Amino acid sequence: MDNTQIMAGLYIHIPFCAKRCLYCDFFSNTEMKYKEPYLAAVVRELELRKEYTDGEPVETIYFGGGTPSQLEAKDFDRIFNAIHRLFDVSHCQEITLEANPDDMTPEYVASLRSLPFNRVSMGVQSFKEEDLRFLNRRHNREQALRAVDLCKKNGLSNISIDLIYGLPGQTVKEWEANLDTTIRLDIPHISAYHLIYEEGTALYKLKEAGKISPVEEEISVALFTSLIERLTANGYQQYEISNFARPGMLSRHNSSYWTGRKYLGIGPSAHSYNGISRQWNISSLPAYLRGIDSGSPDIEVEELDLNTRYNDFIITGLRTMWGVSLVEIQRQFGKEKLAYCQKQAAPYLKQGLLIQKGETLLLSREGIFISDGIMSDLLWV
DSSP, rough: OOOOOOEEEEOOOOOOOOOTTTTTSSOOBOOOHHHHHHHHEEEHHHHHTTTTTHHHEEEEEEEEEEEEGSSSSHHHHHHHHHHHSSSTTOOEEEEEEEOOGOOOOOOHHHHHHHHHEEEEEEEESOOHHHHHHTTOOOOOOOHHHHHHHHHHHOOOOOEEEEEEEETTTTHHHHHHHHHHHHHHHHHHHHEEEEEEOTTHHHHHHHHHSSOOOOHHHHHHHHHHHHHHHHHHHOOEEETTTTTTEOOOOOHHHHHHHTTOOOOOESSSTTTEEEESSSEEESSSSHHHHHHHHOOOOOOOEEEHHHHHHHHHHHHHHHHHHHOOOOOOOOOHOHHHHHHHHHHHHHHHHHTTEEEEEEEEEEOOHHHHHHHHHHHHHHSSO
């Protein structure tokens, strides 16, 4: 990543969803009655917390959720007006809207043309009807295909889609059909995640009740192998364990998380980071609104000591194609941490699971498959 000019990211959480997906553990709310007070609170929080990133220009803006496409153009206008009033956005490179495919009607996509969005990230998850019904998604295959086409026709060609693999009973052939559809549509960016059974979700309850069974480990590995091979053979770059992009189409916003840039998160459950602390807003929407209304946002703060910052550096860096700089480890964390990292990395280098290029440590192709274990061994405990 080019660090010549340090700039920050801005994340706006839009918590509203028309309905809740089977696997979701993100904070969301299906009650649109909160929309007006929520929009006022977002503007107020931007005012209250504008100093958090120390006046750095904003390089990326990301509207995530929930389902941001539940908002109308006039709602976004209100938020963008506040951002322009409070932050330096003269160098802003990337402005992303997370959207649900069935929200992307011809009228809705056309309305986005008056707004500064230049990237759309859609939660497609699968192009197979049975998968979408199982996941309790609102859209169907045709709506997903139409949404991609509409975005392209309206000048929003920088499209990312999310895909989920590892569904109960899923075969490699079924997964490859999903990937082939994505490649055929010429989607420039793909985020692909293995299905996770998060406690408290409807999916987890089905598993606990014995109604569904997670896929076997060997199938998971085969699905992940197919993901990497299929996409890299078709010109995609795996720049982070779960993220693939055509050359020049990497997500700048997500890359800022992995390369230690500052970012400010606005809205309930949103996280922020400024190099010395992590902060996150309360998840409850009513409690969030009360805190903003009183002028004292309900925020938890974790001050990051040297050991935690080193561990964060390892976890985020090794997930990416940029790896971990040994020079930076010594500069930021000292010789003791450098010596420890080199000692812990040595057996993995010998086995070919880590690679050292110059002064940078990287996961090898084989190492990606056991990345959690490798990162864990490099952490300072």
